[in-house]
Amino acid sequence: MSRNNGRQHASMYDFRDLDLMLTIAERGDDEGWVTNDDLASSFGFGDSLRPLGIRLAWRRRYGMVEHKTHNRDSLWRLSPGGWRVVEAKLKAAQARTLGTIPDEAMVDVMADITARFQRGDSMLAVMLRREFAFGTQRR
Secondary structure, eight states: OOTTTTOSOOOTTTSOHHHHHHHHHHHOOTTSOEEHHHHHHHTTOTTOOHHHHHHHHHHHHTTSEEEEEETTEEEEEEOHHHHHHHHHHHTOTHHHHHHTSOGGGHHHHHHHHHHHHHHSOHHHHHHHHHHHHHHTSOO
8 A cells, every 4th residue: 555545746744754754764875865766666656756756855945855866866865954853763762751741731842842943943943843734634
C-alpha cells in the first residue's frame, strides 16, 4: 500500500516534514545525497516525481534540505539545520519526560514553544508551525 494512498500530491497534511527528513537521512549516500526517484518510490509515488519535487523545493526554501542536479538526476540532502533536527529526534530521550507532564501543564509548555517560535531560528519556526498544523488537521 502506498504511503500517499494513491493521491498525486504531497502536501504537509499527507506526511510530516520530519518523516521526509528522516527518509533522506536514512537513504542518502556517503555524502547524504538521495535521488528524487528514490524518495518518490519511498513515499509511494512511483514514477510521479512532481508532487514530491514541489514539496522538496519548499523544504529547500525554508533551509531544511539542499539540492543539486547530477547527470540529469535531481539530488537532495539535509542541510546542516536539517541534520540538527534529525539528530535531535534520534537522541530525544526527553520525549519520555514530556509524557509525564500533566495535560493541564502542557498549556505552559505551549507558551514556551510559542516563545521559541517567535525568537528562534526561522527554519525551526517553520517546522514548528507545520508540525502543529499537521497534528491538528481534521481527520
